[in-house]
Amino acid sequence: MSATASTQIFPSFEQVYQGLASQIGMLREMAPQPTKSDEKRLQGAIDTLIADTNADEAVWLESCIHCGQCTNACHYFQSMQDAKYAPMRKMDLYRRVYHRELSPMRWWHRLVTKPVKLSDFEEAKELIYDSCTECGRCTMVCPMGIDTASLVHHMRSAMVAAELVPPELAALRMEQKHQGTVFGSSPEKLKEMIDTIQAQAGVHIPLDKETADVMVLSSAVDLVANGNGLLATAKIMNHLGVDWTICSDGFESANFGLLSGDMALWKKQADPIVAAAQRVKAKTVVIAECGHAYPALRWNPMLRSGELPFQMMYMSEFLGKQAKDGKLRLRPLDEKVTFHDPCKTGRRGGAFDEPRAVLEAMGADLVEMANNKEYNWCCGGGAGIFLLQDATKLRDESFKIKIREVNETGATAVVVSCASCRLNFESGRQKNHWDKRVESLVELTAAHLIDNEAIDDEAPARGAVQ
Amino acid sequence: MTLLDFARGPAIHASLIILAAGIVLRLVGVLALTRGADLSRPRDAFGNFKGYRTVFSRAWPSSEFNAATVYQTVMAYVFHIATLLVVIGIVPHIEFITSLTGASWPGLPNFIGVALGTIALVSLLALIVRRLSKPAIYNSTVGDYITWIIVALPLLTGLMAFAHVGFRYETMLALHILSAALLFAYMPFSKLMHAFWFIFSRAQSGLAYAHKGVRI
Numbered sequence: 001m002s003a004t005a006s007t008q009i010f011p012s013f014e015q016v017y018q019g020l021a022s023q024i025g026m027l028r029e030m031a032p033q034p035t036k037s038d039e040k041r042l043q044g045a046i047d048t049l050i051a052d053t054n055a056d057e058a059v060w061l062e063s064c065i066h067c068g069q070c071t072n073a074c075h076y077f078q079s080m081q082d083a084k085y086a087p088m089r090k091m092d093l094y095r096r097v098y099h100r101e102l103s104p105m106r107w108w109h110r111l112v113t114k115p116v117k118l119s120d121f122e123e124a125k126e127l128i129y130d131s132c133t134e135c136g137r138c139t140m141v142c143p144m145g146i147d148t149a150s151l152v153h154h155m156r157s158a159m160v161a162a163e164l165v166p167p168e169l170a171a172l173r174m175e176q177k178h179q180g181t182v183f184g185s186s187p188e189k190l191k192e193m194i195d196t197i198q199a200q201a202g203v204h205i206p207l208d209k210e211t212a213d214v215m216v217l218s219s220a221v222d223l224v225a226n227g228n229g230l231l232a233t234a235k236i237m238n239h240l241g242v243d244w245t246i247c248s249d250g251f252e253s254a255n256f257g258l259l260s261g262d263m264a265l266w267k268k269q270a271d272p273i274v275a276a277a278q279r280v281k282a283k284t285v286v287i288a289e290c291g292h293a294y295p296a297l298r299w300n301p302m303l304r305s306g307e308l309p310f311q312m313m314y315m316s317e318f319l320g321k322q323a324k325d326g327k328l329r330l331r332p333l334d335e336k337v338t339f340h341d342p343c344k345t346g347r348r349g350g351a352f353d354e355p356r357a358v359l360e361a362m363g364a365d366l367v368e369m370a371n372n373k374e375y376n377w378c379c380g381g382g383a384g385i386f387l388l389q390d391a392t393k394l395r396d397e398s399f400k401i402k403i404r405e406v407n408e409t410g411a412t413a414v415v416v417s418c419a420s421c422r423l424n425f426e427s428g429r430q431k432n433h434w435d436k437r438v439e440s441l442v443e444l445t446a447a448h449l450i451d452n453e454a455i456d457d458e459a460p461a462r463g464a465v466q
Numbered sequence: 467m468t469l470l471d472f473a474r475g476p477a478i479h480a481s482l483i484i485l486a487a488g489i490v491l492r493l494v495g496v497l498a499l500t501r502g503a504d505l506s507r508p509r510d511a512f513g514n515f516k517g518y519r520t521v522f523s524r525a526w527p528s529s530e531f532n533a534a535t536v537y538q539t540v541m542a543y544v545f546h547i548a549t550l551l552v553v554i555g556i557v558p559h560i561e562f563i564t565s566l567t568g569a570s571w572p573g574l575p576n577f578i579g580v581a582l583g584t585i586a587l588v589s590l591l592a593l594i595v596r597r598l599s600k601p602a603i604y605n606s607t608v609g610d611y612i613t614w615i616i617v618a619l620p621l622l623t624g625l626m627a628f629a630h631v632g633f634r635y636e637t638m639l640a641l642h643i644l645s646a647a648l649l650f651a652y653m654p655f656s657k658l659m660h661a662f663w664f665i666f667s668r669a670q671s672g673l674a675y676a677h678k679g680v681r682i
C-alpha cells in the first residue's frame with residue numbers, strides 16, 4: 001500500500017536506493033588526487049580557519065569546559081560508545097589552530113604547543129566528515145550552548161583547502177564545479193525526465209516559462225534515480241493550479257559546495273537559482289525535498305535574501321502552507337505514522353509545523369517520537385555522510401537509534417522530507433529487514449490528492465485555486 | 467615578612483591584578499574578532515531577539531537528556547552554589563573583601579560555613595570520580611585535572627585551617643590564601659573563564675537558531 005506503489009512508471013524507492021548505491025561505489029574511483037604541495041595544503045587549511053573565525057567561533061572554542069554533557073547527545077557516540085566520536089573532540093584541531101593563530105594568548109600557545117601538521121588534518125578527517133552530520137543535537141544540551149555543527153562546518157572548509165575531502169564528496173564537488181551537474185543531472189536529463197513524465201503519466205511540467213509565480217527546484221536524486229519525486233511535485237502543483245515553472249538554468253537543489261565545505265562552489269551553485277527566480281519574476285521558490293538545500297539557499301548567510309523579491313520555501317513548508325490555507329484536497333490516510341524532522345529543515349531550519357500540518361490535513365494519526373522536533377535524533381546519513389563508504393559502520397550503527405525511536409511510537413510508517421534521510425532510512429530498512437514503511441512527504445501527498453476532475457462526482461472539489 | 471604576610475599582601479594583590487587584567491585581555495581579545503553578519507532573511511522580523519532566552523533557559527538541560535546529564539548537572543549546581551556562598555558568606559572572607567572595597571555584610575555562622583565548604587569539596591570529589599570513571603564521556607585533558615586541583619586546593623586548605631589540622635594555623639592560613647591567589651591568577655587563562663563565556667556562548671547560539679525560528 002505504499003504511496004509510491006500507485007505509480008508504476010518509475011522504479012520503487014527500494015530499487016532507487018539499490019541503483020544509487022552502485023553508482024556511489026563508483027565515485028571513489030573518480031575522486032581527484034591532491035594537486036598542491038603539502039605545505040600549501042596545510043597553509044591553506046590554516047588560512048581558511050583564520051578567515052572563517054569571528055567572535056562567535058572564538059567564543060565557542062574558548063567556552064568548552066569538557067563537562068561531557070554533549071557526548072551522549074550525539075548519535076555517533078551514543079551508538080559506538082567510542083571516546084573519539086564525542087562532539088567536543090570534533091573541535092579540538094580547530095581550537096589548536098585558533099590558539100596558535102588568533103587567541104589573545106597566542107604568544108603563550110606558540111611557546112608551549114607544537115605547530116599543527118597536515119597529518120593532524122588527515123587524522124581529523126573521520127571526525128569532520130564521517131562522524132558529524134552537523135545536525136546540532138549536541139548544542140541542545142551543552143551548558144555553554146556551543147554550536148559544534150558550525151565549527152565542524154568551518155573545519156570542512158579547511159579540509160577543502162587541505163585537499164582532504166573524502167573521495168565521494170570530492171568527486172561530486174568536482175563534477176558540480178566543472179560540469180555543473182550532480183550524478184550527471186544536466187538540463188538535458190531534466191528535459192528527458194519531464195518528457196517521460198508527460199508521455200507516461202500524462203502529467204504536464206511547464207519547463208522554462210517566461211514568467212511564473214512559483215519556481216520549483218528539482219534535485220539530482222529525482223532526475224537520475226527517483227522520477228516519482230518530480231512526478232509527485234508536478235501533480236501537486238497542477239492540483240493547486242498555481243502558475244509554476246522549472247528553469248533549466250537553475251533547478252538543482254543539491255549543493256556539494258556546502259556539503260564538502262567549498263564556500264565558493266556553494267555560492268556559484270546558489271547564484272543561478274536566484275538569477276533564474278528573478279528573471280521569471282517568481283514570488284516563491286520551492287526547494288525540492290533535499291535537506292541540505294535548505295541551508296544552502298534559504299539560510300545562505302552570503303545571500304542578502306531579505307532584499308530578494310521572492311521567498312524561499314522548503315517543499316514541506318510550501319505543502320504545509322497550502323494545507324493550512326485549505327488549498328490541498330487530500331484523501332484520508334488511515335494509519336498511524338510518525339514524522340522524522342530532517343535536521344537541516346528542523347533543528348537547523350525551523351520548519352516544524354508545516355510538514356505536520358500536511359499530515360493533519362490527511363487526518364493521519366500522527367505519533368511523535370520520544371525525541372522530536374528540536375530534539376530529534378539525526379538519522380545519521382546527512383551532510384553527505386550517506387555517500388561515504390568509510391562511514392558505513394557509523395551510519396548503520398547510529399541508525400539503530402532511529403529504528404528504536406520509531407518502533408516505540410507504534411507507527412507503521414515513518415514520513416521523511418529529505419532525500420538523504422530517505423535514502424538512509426531505506427538503507428537501514430533493507431539492512432535490518434525493518435517492518436516499517438518509509439514515505440516521502442511529497443510523494444505521500446501526491447498519492448492522496450483528490451483528483452480535481454476524476455472525483456468531481458463523489459467529492460465535489462473546490463476547484464483549482466486561483 | 468612571614469609567609470602569612472606575604473600571602474596576605476603581595477601575593478593576593480598581585481593575583482587580583484592578574485585576574486582583572488587577564489579577564490579583560492581575554493574578553494577583549496576574543497570579542498574584538500569582527501563578526502560577519504548572517505545576511506539571510508530571518509524567519510520572523512523580530513524573532514532573533516528571542517535568542518537571548520537561551521542565556522537563561524540553558525541553565526537546566528531539557529528532559530530529553532535527563533538520564534545522561536542529571537548527575538553532572540546536580541553536582542555542578544551543588545558545587546557552584548556552595549562555593550559561592552562560602553566565598554562571599556563567611557566572616558574572614560567578608561573582612562578581606564571589606565579591606566579591599568569597603569563594602570561589608572553580615573556573615574554566616576561558622577558551622578554553616580564549614581558545612582558549605584564540606585559540601586563544595588564533596589561535590590567536587592563526586593565530579594572528579596565520575597570524570598575518572600567515564601573517560602569516554604569526558605575526554606579529559608591535563609588542563610581538566612590541573613583546574614580541578616587548583617579549584618580544590620583553596621577549599622581543602624580553608625577547611626583544614628579552620629579545623630586546625632595539618633600545619634600550624636598561621637601556616638595553613640597562609641597556604642589557604644596562597645592557593646586562592648593561585649586560583650585567581652590561573653582563572654583567566656583556563657576553562658574557568660566559562661564564568662564569563664557562558665553568557666556570550668549561549669546568546670550567540672540562541673540568536674543563530676532564533677534567526678531560523680528555532681528555540682534552543
Ligand code: SF4
Pocket residue numbers: 073074075076086087090131132133134135136137138139148149152378
Ligand atoms: S552536530 Fe550532530 S553529529 Fe555533529 S557532533 Fe553534534 S550531535 Fe554529533
Ligand code: SF4
Pocket residue numbers: 063064065066067068069070071087088141142143144145146
Ligand atoms: S557539553 Fe559543551 S561545554 Fe560540555 S564538553 Fe560538550 S561542548 Fe564542551
Ligand code: SF4
Pocket residue numbers: 133135291292341342343344345377378379380381382383418420421422424
Ligand atoms: S540526512 Fe536527514 S536527519 Fe540526517 S542530517 Fe540530513 S537532514 Fe539530518
